[in-house]
Amino acid sequence: MSNVKKITGMRLFLPIFCMVLVMAVNILYDVASGNFALNFFTISIRNGVLYGRLIDILNRGSEIAILAIGMTLVVSASAGTDISVGSVMSLAASFCCMLLAGYGVSSTTDLAMPLIAGVLGGILLACVCGAFNGFLVAYLNVQPMVATLILYSAARAIGLLLCNNLIVYVREDSFKTIGGYLGFIPTPIVIAAVCVVIVAVILKKTALGLYIQSVGINKRASRIAGLNSSRIIFLCYVVCGLGAGIAGVVAASRISSADSNNIGLNYELDAILSVALGGNSLGGGKFNLAGSIIGAYTIQAITTTLYALGVSSDVAPVYKAIIVIIIVTIQAPPFKAYMKKRSAKKALAKGGAAA
Amino acid sequence: MDNNVVLTMRGITMTFPGVKALDGVDFTLRKGEIHALMGENGAGKSTLIKCLTGINAFEAGEIHVDGINGPVVNHSTLDAQKKGISTVYQEVNLCPNLSVAENLFIGREPKTKLGTIDWKAMVKRSEQIMKDLDMNIDVTQNLEEYSLALQQMIAIARAVDMDCKVLILDEPTSSLDDHEVEKLFKLMNQLKDKGVGIIFVTHFLEQVYAVCDRITVLRNGQLVGEYPIADLPRVKLVAAMMGKDFDDLAAIKSEESPTFTDADLLIDAKGLSHKGTIKPFDLQIHKGEVVGLTGLLGSGRSELARVIYGADKNQTGTLKVKGTEAKIGAPIDAMNLGMGLLPDDRKAEGIIGDLSVRENIILALQAKRGIFKLLPMKEQIELADKYIEMLQIKTASRETLIKQLSGGNQQKVILARWLATDPDFLILDEPTRGIDVGTKTEIQKLVLKLAKEGKGLIFISSEIEEMLRTCTKMAVLRDGQKVGEITESLTQETVMKAIAGGGANE
Numbered sequence: 001m002s003n004v005k006k007i008t009g010m011r012l013f014l015p016i017f018c019m020v021l022v023m024a025v026n027i028l029y030d031v032a033s034g035n036f037a038l039n040f041f042t043i044s045i046r047n048g049v050l051y052g053r054l055i056d057i058l059n060r061g062s063e064i065a066i067l068a069i070g071m072t073l074v075v076s077a078s079a080g081t082d083i084s085v086g087s088v089m090s091l092a093a094s095f096c097c098m099l100l101a102g103y104g105v106s107s108t109t110d111l112a113m114p115l116i117a118g119v120l121g122g123i124l125l126a127c128v129c130g131a132f133n134g135f136l137v138a139y140l141n142v143q144p145m146v147a148t149l150i151l152y153s154a155a156r157a158i159g160l161l162l163c164n165n166l167i168v169y170v171r172e173d174s175f176k177t178i179g180g181y182l183g184f185i186p187t188p189i190v191i192a193a194v195c196v197v198i199v200a201v202i203l204k205k206t207a208l209g210l211y212i213q214s215v216g217i218n219k220r221a222s223r224i225a226g227l228n229s230s231r232i233i234f235l236c237y238v239v240c241g242l243g244a245g246i247a248g249v250v251a252a253s254r255i256s257s258a259d260s261n262n263i264g265l266n267y268e269l270d271a272i273l274s275v276a277l278g279g280n281s282l283g284g285g286k287f288n289l290a291g292s293i294i295g296a297y298t299i300q301a302i303t304t305t306l307y308a309l310g311v312s313s314d315v316a317p318v319y320k321a322i323i324v325i326i327i328v329t330i331q332a333p334p335f336k337a338y339m340k341k342r343s344a345k346k347a348l349a350k351g352g353a354a355a
Numbered sequence: 356m357d358n359n360v361v362l363t364m365r366g367i368t369m370t371f372p373g374v375k376a377l378d379g380v381d382f383t384l385r386k387g388e389i390h391a392l393m394g395e396n397g398a399g400k401s402t403l404i405k406c407l408t409g410i411n412a413f414e415a416g417e418i419h420v421d422g423i424n425g426p427v428v429n430h431s432t433l434d435a436q437k438k439g440i441s442t443v444y445q446e447v448n449l450c451p452n453l454s455v456a457e458n459l460f461i462g463r464e465p466k467t468k469l470g471t472i473d474w475k476a477m478v479k480r481s482e483q484i485m486k487d488l489d490m491n492i493d494v495t496q497n498l499e500e501y502s503l504a505l506q507q508m509i510a511i512a513r514a515v516d517m518d519c520k521v522l523i524l525d526e527p528t529s530s531l532d533d534h535e536v537e538k539l540f541k542l543m544n545q546l547k548d549k550g551v552g553i554i555f556v557t558h559f560l561e562q563v564y565a566v567c568d569r570i571t572v573l574r575n576g577q578l579v580g581e582y583p584i585a586d587l588p589r590v591k592l593v594a595a596m597m598g599k600d601f602d603d604l605a606a607i608k609s610e611e612s613p614t615f616t617d618a619d620l621l622i623d624a625k626g627l628s629h630k631g632t633i634k635p636f637d638l639q640i641h642k643g644e645v646v647g648l649t650g651l652l653g654s655g656r657s658e659l660a661r662v663i664y665g666a667d668k669n670q671t672g673t674l675k676v677k678g679t680e681a682k683i684g685a686p687i688d689a690m691n692l693g694m695g696l697l698p699d700d701r702k703a704e705g706i707i708g709d710l711s712v713r714e715n716i717i718l719a720l721q722a723k724r725g726i727f728k729l730l731p732m733k734e735q736i737e738l739a740d741k742y743i744e745m746l747q748i749k750t751a752s753r754e755t756l757i758k759q760l761s762g763g764n765q766q767k768v769i770l771a772r773w774l775a776t777d778p779d780f781l782i783l784d785e786p787t788r789g790i791d792v793g794t795k796t797e798i799q800k801l802v803l804k805l806a807k808e809g810k811g812l813i814f815i816s817s818e819i820e821e822m823l824r825t826c827t828k829m830a831v832l833r834d835g836q837k838v839g840e841i842t843e844s845l846t847q848e849t850v851m852k853a854i855a856g857g858g859a860n861e
Contacts, residue, residue, distance in 0.1 A: 206726050206727050207724075207725075207727075207728075210710075210729075211722075213707075213710065214707045217707045217709045218707045220703055221704045222718075223685070224704050225707075225722055225772065226722030227718075
C-alpha cells in the first residue's frame with residue numbers, strides 16, 4: 001500500500017500514467033483487430049530509415065515538444081501563456097524560406113544564400129518576436145495573454161507579406177534534411193532531443209531554474225532578494241520565441257515550403273496543453289520540464305492513435321477533447337482530494353471492521 | 356452542553372506531513388466572552404482556527420456549535436459563516452475598490468422586486484450598521500479610502516451583521532496603532548455585551564490583559580490549559596506558552612554605549628529621497644551600530660530604509676558606502692555592497708512560498724553569486740542545516756515548503772537568507788512582528804550579536820521597548836520626513852515625545 005502511494009505521489013506519475021494509458025489503448029486496438037499485440041512498439045527499418053508508430057509520434061511531436069520547453073519557462077516565470085508561438089512559427093518559416101528563395105520567388109531548387117544563414121535568419125526573427133513579447137510583459141507589465149495576442153494575430157500576416165503573398169517552395173535537398181532524415185533517424189527527433197538536452201543541462205548547471213521559479217512564485221520578494229525579476233521574465237519569452245523559430249523551420253522543411261496559413265496553426269494550444277498535462281500549474285511557479293515534454297508527446301500520441309484507429313481528421317479533435325478532459329480531471333486538485341478522502345474512508349471502514 | 360456555551364471543540368487532532376500540528380486539543384467558548392488563544396509560533400493557534408473555519412480538515416475530534424444538533428464539520432469558510440462562525444484576519448479580506456456598503460453586503464445584497472440590487476436600501480442599512488457601532492463614515496466611499504484600522508472594523512461589522520455567534524479575530528491589531536487598537540477594543544466590548552463569543556488571537560500580551568476574560572494556551576500542538584484571566588498573571592502566561600521561565604528581556608543589552616569614529620563609517624546618506632514616500636534625509640551608520648527608525652505607522656520609517664537599499668530608487672542625494680560613492684539602481688547593487696533587507700511584509704516581499712526552506716535560505720546568496728555559479732547542492736544543504744540549527748527553525752525537513760511553516764519560523768528563514776550572504780549592513784524591518792515572545796528575544800539577542808561582530812544594522816519596530824533594548828541611536832520620522840535623532844538618554848519618554856513632535860533635536 002505504501003509503495004503504491006510512493007509511486008502515485010511522484011511528480012511525474014500522472015504525465016507518465018497518461019502516456020501509458022494512450023499506449024494501452026493502442027495495444028487493445030491491435031489485439032482487437034487481430035494485429036500483433038505490440039504493433040505500436042514495433043520499430044523496423046524500411047527504405048533505410050526507421051519506421052513505426054512510435055517513431056512517427058516522436059517525429060511528429062518534435063515541434064510541440066520544442067514549443068513546450070519555452071512555454072514551460074514562460075508559464076513558470078510570468079504565470080501567463082505565450083499564445084503567439086504558432087504564429088511566430090509561421091513567421092519564422094516564411095522568413096527562412098524567403099531568405100533561401102529570394103524575395104518574390106515562389107519556387108526554387110537552388111538556395112539564394114547559404115542554408116545556415118536562412119535558417120538562422122528565421123530563428124533570429126522569432127527571437128525578436130519573443131523579445132517583443134518579453135518586453136511588453138516584463139517591462140511594461142502588460143498581461144501575457146494580451147501582450148502575446150498582438151503577435152498571435154500579426155505574425156502570420158507579416159510572414160505572408162514577407163513572402164509577397166505567395167507560398168514559397170524551397171525544393172532543395174539540404175533544406176529538406178531538417179524535416180527529413182539524418183541517416184536513418186528522422187532529423188526533427190534529433191533536433192528536439194538536442195533542444196531538450198541543452199535546456200536540461202542549463203537548468204541543471206546554472207541557477208536559472210531556481211531564478212525562474214522564484215520569480216514566478218513571488219516577483220517582488222525575488223527582487224528584494226537580489227534577482228532582476230523583469231530580466232528573467234524577458235529571457236523566458238526570448239527562449240520561447242527561439243523555440244518557436246526552431247519549430248517553424250522544422251515545420252517548413254517538412255513540406256519544403258512556407259505555407260503561412262497552415263504552419264503552426266493551433267500549435268500554441270497544444271504547447272499550452274503540454275505544459276498542463278505535464279502537471280505544471282498555469283498559475284506559474286514550480287515547473288517540471290520533463291512533465292511538459294512527456295505531455296507534448298502524449299498529445300501527439302493521442303493524435304496519431306486516433307488516425308491509426310481510423311478516426312477521420314475532421315472528427316479527431318472531438319475525441320482529443322474527450323481524452324484531454326479525462327486527463328485534466330484526473331490531475332485536478334479537487335479530484336485528487338476526493339480520491340484521497342475516499343481511500344481514507346475506505347481505510348477507516350476497514351479499520352472499524354477489524355476493531 | 357452548558358447553556359452558556361456557544362462553541363466546544365473536543366480532541367481536535369490534525370497532522371501535517373512530519374509534524375503533529377494539533378494533538379487532541381479542547382477549546383470552549385462561552386457567550387459574551389472574549390477568549391484569548393495564546394501560544395508561540397507553531398503552537399497550533401492558526402491551525403486550530405483553520406480547523407474550525409473549514410480551511411483545514413481535522414482527522415479526529417468533534418466540534419459542537421450552539422443551536423446545531425450533532426457534531427459540526429465545516430468544509431469552507433462560507434460553510435462556517437452559515438453556521439455563525441465568522442473570521443477577521445490580520446490582512447483585510449475585503450475588496451478595496453468597492454464601496455463600504457458594497458463590502459458589507461457583498462454576496463447578500465438586498466434586492467428590489469425586480470431582482471436587481473436595491474442600492475438605496477443597501478446604503479441605508481449600511482449607515483445603520485455603522486451608526487450602531489459608533490462609526491460615522493461615508494459608506495458610499497471606496498473601502499481603500501479608509502485606514503487599515505477602519506477597514507478591519509468594517510470587516511468585523513460585516514461579520515457581526517451576518518448573525519455570527521462566534522467571531523474569530525486573528526491578529527487583528529498587528530498593523531494598528533495604539534489609538535486604533537483602543538477603538539477596536541471598544542467595538543469588541545460592544546459585541547461582547549451583545550452576547551457574541553469572541554476568539555482573540557494576538558501576540559501582544561498587554562492587549563490580552565486589556566480585553567480578555569479567559570485564556571487558552573497551546574504549546575506544540577497540545578493544550579496547556581484554560582484559565583480565567585485573573586488566575587494567570589503575565590509571567591505565568593509567558594511561562595505557560597514557552598514551557599519554561601524565560602530570561603529577563605531587559606537584561607540583554609550591555610549598558611555602556613559605544614563610541615564611533617569616522618573610520619567606522621559604513622553608510623553615509625546625504626539628501627536621499629523618493630518622491631511621495633520619503634523626503635530628503637541624512638543618515639550615518641557606523642560599524643557595530645544599531646540604528647532604530649521610529650515613528651508612527653506610515654511615517655516613512657520603512658520607506659527610508661528601502662531607499663538606502665534600492666528597493667525604491669533614490670531620486671535625489673548621494674549615498675556613500677564605506678567611504679566610496681555608490682550607485683544603487685536595484686537591490687542586487689546594494690547586496691553587492693554588502694547590504695541586506697528583511698522587509699516588513701513577509702508574505703508579499705519575504706518568502707517564496709512554493710520553494711523549500713533550503714531554496715529560500717540560499718536564494719540571496721545565489722543571486723549574489725550570479726546565475727552561472729550555481730551553489731553545489733552539498734553546500735546548499737550545509738548552509739540550510741547550519742541555519743536551521745543556529746536559528747532553531749522548526750521545520751519537518753529542509754525540503755519542506757516554506758509556506759507550510761508558521762509565521763515566526765518563516766521569518767527566521769528569511770533572516771537566515773540574509774545571514775548566509777554575510778552582510779556588513781543589515782536592515783531589519785519589523786523582524787519581530789507576529790512573532791512569539793521567545794523568538795522575539797532570540798532575534799533581539801541576534802541583533803546585538805551581529806552588532807558586536809562589527810556589522811551595522813537598521814532596526815525598525817512598532818514596539819519602542821524593543822528598540823530601546825537593541826538600538827544605540829534612534830532616528831525619528833514623522834509624515835515622511837526624518838525629524839531628528841536621539842543618541843543620548845534613550846528612554847520611552849524621550850522617544851515618545853520625539854514621535855509626537857514635542858521635543859528632541861528639532
